[in-house]
């Protein structure tokens with residue numbers, strides 16, 4: 001059977017080259033007579049794998065010695081509590097821009113921890129169909145936290161927020177991590193679950209400025225403490241060894257492709273096919289969000305009725321395209337077009353949208 005065009009929101013499509021390389025390595029990794037899954041994480045061979053993955057993150061984002069890279073577990077969801085536990089202390093207040101389901105969860109964790117919270121801006125008034133253009137900080141902010149791409153509603157920050165000097169900016173980049181070049185220097189911390197753009201589920205990549213890391217609360221439980229992770233090279237406990245290896249393969253693929261400039265061009269081209277199909281449909285397909293804030297990673301749209309949406313999704317499946325059902329909270333349809341989605345898949349979807357409209361319009 002051929003592979004499907006996979007528009008899943010996460011876990012999501014991986015590059016074919018990466019799957020084939022992993023397959024070739026699976027039974028007998030580089031003549032060692034075992035797979036990566038069966039290796040000790042303390043072996044020099046595994047150390048080389050995690051070191052190379054670490055170095056690739058730094059190369060791709062052009063990071064200097066002022067940043068560290070961590071590989072943690074518990075997904076981006078664990079970051080929702082680790083961030084405030086580590087940084088909202090000494091009376092400092094967590095500031096959040098609320099743009100959808102994920103920031104709501106981040107807010108929920110801060111409340112459960114009983115830590116001080118300030119809503120710096122919110123798009124809730126219009127069902128998260130836009131990115132707020134301004135924000136107001138609290139007194140004594142610990143940091144400002146944003147979600148750079150809203151996986152469920154389909155909005156994306158196309159410009160970094162302008163933050164008052166000295167206020168650390170923290171970003172949940174789970175669903176647009178390494179999808180385009182960014183000015184990392186603006187961020188004190190970036191985190192991303194791997195399973196959208198850079199690998200299978202099981203690891204979250206954290207990029208953190210060392211001088212910000214030095215301000216973290218001390219004496220936290222070990223697994224919650226960024227400094228414990230950093231001082232142990234992300235191996236305080238057994239890391240998700242195979243997932244980190246897979247992330248390493250995806251990063252090698254990104255570099256072979258020509259880095260983030262190339263990745264971004266490819267992502268723009270894919271999104272354009274699909275947004276053009278929406279915009280040229282005379283309202284048969286309706287985009288859910290403000291055009292200027294449209295995500296290049298998660299394209300959300302609706303058809304006239306839920307029945308028509310169900311038909312669209314089932315016909316698309318027959319045509320070899322899966323994962324197009326929107327999240328239950330926003331409804332409708334969603335095409336996720338992460339880095340690894342091949343350009344022909346986006347083209348095929350745009351063509352299918354045109355044909356479906358002709359038949360049912």
Ligand SMILES: *Cc1c(COP(=O)(O)O)cnc(C)c1O
Pocket residue numbers: 010074075076077078102147149150151172173174175193196
């Ligand atoms: C998927 C996602 C999460 C949750 O990630 P988990 O790894 O499941 O915890 C958080 N934030 C964003 C933006 C996401 O897309």
